[in-house]
Amino acid sequence: MERCPRFAGRVALLLLLLDSMASKVLIVEDEQGVVHLLRARLEPEGFQVIAAYDGQAGLRAVTEARPDLLILDLTLPGLDGFEICRRIRQQPETARLPILVLSGRTEEVDKVVMLELGADDYVTKPFNTKELVARVKTLLRRVSTPALPRVLRVGTLEVDLDRYSVFVASQPISLTAKEFELLKVLLEAKERTLTRAFLLERVWEYGEELEIETRTVDVHIRSLRKKLGSEGTRILTVRNVGYRLDATSPHVNPGSQDEQAPALE
Numbered sequence: 561m562e563r564c565p566r567f568a569g570r571v572a573l574l575l576l577l578l579d580s581m582a583s584k585v586l587i588v589e590d591e592q593g594v595v596h597l598l599r600a601r602l603e604p605e606g607f608q609v610i611a612a613y614d615g616q617a618g619l620r621a622v623t624e625a626r627p628d629l630l631i632l633d634l635t636l637p638g639l640d641g642f643e644i645c646r647r648i649r650q651q652p653e654t655a656r657l658p659i660l661v662l663s664g665r666t667e668e669v670d671k672v673v674m675l676e677l678g679a680d681d682y683v684t685k686p687f688n689t690k691e692l693v694a695r696v697k698t699l700l701r702r703v704s705t706p707a708l709p710r711v712l713r714v715g716t717l718e719v720d721l722d723r724y725s726v727f728v729a730s731q732p733i734s735l736t737a738k739e740f741e742l743l744k745v746l747l748e749a750k751e752r753t754l755t756r757a758f759l760l761e762r763v764w765e766y767g768e769e770l771e772i773e774t775r776t777v778d779v780h781i782r783s784l785r786k787k788l789g790s791e792g793t794r795i796l797t798v799r800n801v802g803y804r805l806d807a808t809s810p811h812v813n814p815g816s817q818d819e820q821a822p823a824l825e
């Protein structure tokens with residue numbers, strides 16, 4: 561009976577090791593001291609730590625080293641953290657990378673902007689290394705046990721709401737944030753016609769750009785249709801009213817329901 565707690569302890573230790581062993585953390589930070597401090601805390605926990613000291617190198621490391629998590633400073637030489645975050649979220653292959661912002665900028669507005677850009681967590685300097693490591697672990701746990709994926713499919717069009725990725729016939733399509741939101745709203749409307757005013761309200765926030773007009777919707781719809789190629793024709797114009805997404809037009813494969821199509825490599 562004595563052995564049980566020890567055994568459980570070993571299992572817990574093994575799980576802990578497995579939890580962090582394979583995780584690669586990229587630190588993009590121009591203060592060497594901070595990198596050193598983080599490395600000294602993360603490596604003993606089993607994390608593989610890589611670092612980049614300016615924005616360009618950081619962005620390169622994101623695509624080349626494929627980290628599991630990014631610790632991102634905001635004020636950096638070259639590209640700043642805002643731009644790095646924006647670009648990471650725009651690319652389907654990096655859109656889900658967990659980003660923990662570690663910044664000396666304590667203004668609420670910076671936090672809000674970063675969270676809106678898709679950062680997952682925001683820690684201000686000076687920081688407690690123990691707490692930071694705990695937050696890193698929490699973030700990694702969250703992505704390793706993802707909630708049910710929310711994927712909308714119509715024909716060969718596939719929109720992954722969690723990954724912010726869009727595919728047409730298994731090919732990734734790069735959309736801007738507004739185009740993505742527009743497509744999402746149209747899909748969720750399930751063929752209901754949406755007015756331009758409704759779309760403006762849902763996709764564009766009040767006061768964001770004062771000169772926004774309903775024509776803005778048309779411009780984005782045009783661009784969205786073009787990017788979606790063959791599936792773009794599903795977005796129908798309802799004259800003098802707005803738009804709707806046709807899920808049943810002839811080019812839809814009637815056999816395709818919600819089952820996942822075999823992935824084509």
Ligand code: CA
Pocket residue numbers: 589590591633634635636
């Ligand atoms: Ca800095």
